Amino acid sequence: MRKTPKIINDPNACAAELLDGLVEAYDGEAKKVGAGSIVMSDLPDGKVALLVGGGSGHEPIYHGLVGSNMADGAACGDIFAAPPPNIVLEATQAVDRGKGVLYLYGNYAGDVMNFDMGAELADDEDIRVETVLIWDDVASAPPERKEDRRGIAGLVLIVKIAGAAASTVDSLDELVRVTTKARDNTRSVGVAVAAGSIPATGEPTFDLAEGMMGVGMGIHGEKGVLVDPLCTADEMAPQLLDIVFGDDLEFGDGDEVILFINSLGATTQMELLILNRALKPLLAAKGIKVYDTVIGDIVTCQEMAGLSVSLLKLDDELKKYWDMPCQSVGYSKM
Amino acid sequence: MSKANLTLDEVVAMLDRVADKIIASEPELSEADRNIGDGDHGLGMQRGLTAAKEKLAEGGFPSIDKAFMAVGTAMMSSMGGASGAIFGTLFRAGGKALKGQDVFDSAGLATFLQAAVQGVQDRGKAEVGDKTVVDAMVPAAEKAKGTSEGNLTEALAAAADAAEGGKEASKDMVAKFGRAKTLGDGAVGHPDAGALSFTIIMQAMRDYVNE
Secondary structure (H helix, E strand, C coil): CCCCCCCCCCHHHHHHHHHHHHHHHCCCCEEEECCCEEEECCCCCCCCEEEEEEEECCCCCCHHHEEECCECEEEEEEECCCCCHHHHHHHHHHHCCCCCEEEEEECCHHHHHHHHHHHHHHHHCCCCEEEEEECCEHHHCCHHHHHHCCCCCCHHHHHHHHHHHHCCCCCHHHHHHHHHHHHHCEEEEEEEEECCECCCCCCECCCCCCCEEEECCCCCCCCCCEEEECCCHHHHHHHHHHHHHCCCCCCCCCCEEEEEEEECECCCHHHHHHHHHHHHHHHHHCCCEEEEEEEECCCCECEEEEEEEEEEECCHHHHHHHHCCEEECCCCEC | CCCCCECHHHHHHHHHHHHHHHHHCHHHHHHHHHHHCCCCHHHHHHHHHHHHHHHHHHCCCCCHHHHHHHHHHHHHHHHCHHHHHHHHHHHHHHHHCCCCCCCECHHHHHHHHHHHHHHHHHHHCCCCCCCCCHHHHHHHHHHHHHCCCCCHHHHHHHHHHHHHHHHHHHHHCCCCCCHHHHHHHHHCCCCCHHHHHHHHHHHHHHHHHHC
8 A cells, every 4th residue: 555645854753843833833822841741831820730641643632632721731652652651740740730630541551551650750749640541432342341441532522521620620539520420421433444654654553454444443543343344424323323322321312412523534524524414313313412513633543544423421510611612722612 | 602690781782782683673563563553562662772772872870770770761761652661660670679789690680580570560460361571571580580590691592482482372362451452352363562572672682692
């Protein structure tokens, strides 16, 4: 397969250079800290802090979710690699305003180990840290093994709620409670139709035969758990919803949800909109009311083709936080 | 000519050789990871050991434990990812156990590997059979325990063979950790990339003392 031409400089400097460019895109609202973190420039004293992070190469997440009523900072790793503990510590110290720091990130072995080590270093500095892992991908493990599930695009909705809550609540425990509820009310499922590539080598992250789709694909290009011939958008919509509805969280008559249709990179807005057209009547038929629709490429894996569908089930409290305006490079809401 | 006990300078030279070997193995490691993960293990190891080489070149180590630990710290802080945490811990925990030893001998190898296994398992929670680096480390550590009174050349040769055996055995395992775990049986037939890296490390140490 032909390698995708990349408009870059040194292939091994992509993570560092994109972070520089991202900081510039904030026009002063956020700044670079230490070896690989981005942090809001003016964080008020006494604010409960929200720190996100993960490997680079999935822009705009995670670092692009730093913003007002969003994450206070992000610890950024190299391409597809969790940030090392020293970077996690630098970010933690930069966002802490005395009320402690919530680590919110996707459930991947490398992220967990490195953030845990960062939390141990933060503890040495007397900074209180709590962790909520994002595991919204229903296709990655059965419901009784949630701790084995990956975090995928649903993270955007969870970070949005957590960011609003972090600007409002006055204790870390309260932020943990709200964020955990948002996490537990979110389910996602993805489909991949073509691999992205590793910028440094140009090699695809996995092999998927042409004309096939990998259902349950992770954002790092892990192989899907089920491979089928690619179907139409109208055929895909019920298939994806069935996987979500087959999970342990009930979605039923009268429920209000946020619907997020995410492109993994190469899949176009056109395709997402065509899928949205197919999803809406199916949700309506179940009596589910879509309170807000988010469509975009926010959780990506380079030029990977594919998409994911996420549903966040609202209650009055989550709706209050969802309704708050927010601004970041990756996601903004009026 | 083979070496029996390594001095501090020789330990640094050996670690530098390990770094060279891993850096040169990047395509092989990336390919191994591409089969069951996301294909970036080789690049991470290359980045980590390039940073380790720089630390080794700076020198100034007061003792051999600090040389091993410097490699671990350089890997941990430059790599990130699961590999950075695991291999950083491997060299740091193993190195720490060598505190107070003036030379690196077969007993030191056994001490290093035993502490490294403990550190890696504490961090990553993997057991033998989970298709991780532990599957190559545990047989090597056990072999080294049995050869800790012999000479270093033979001990390293035996440990490297044991690591290789463990790496090969990992082919038939179903992954329980990392990105490969969601593949289930799909990863069977491929060795764990971390186990391959560890085997290359042991082989490079063996080759250094055999020169």
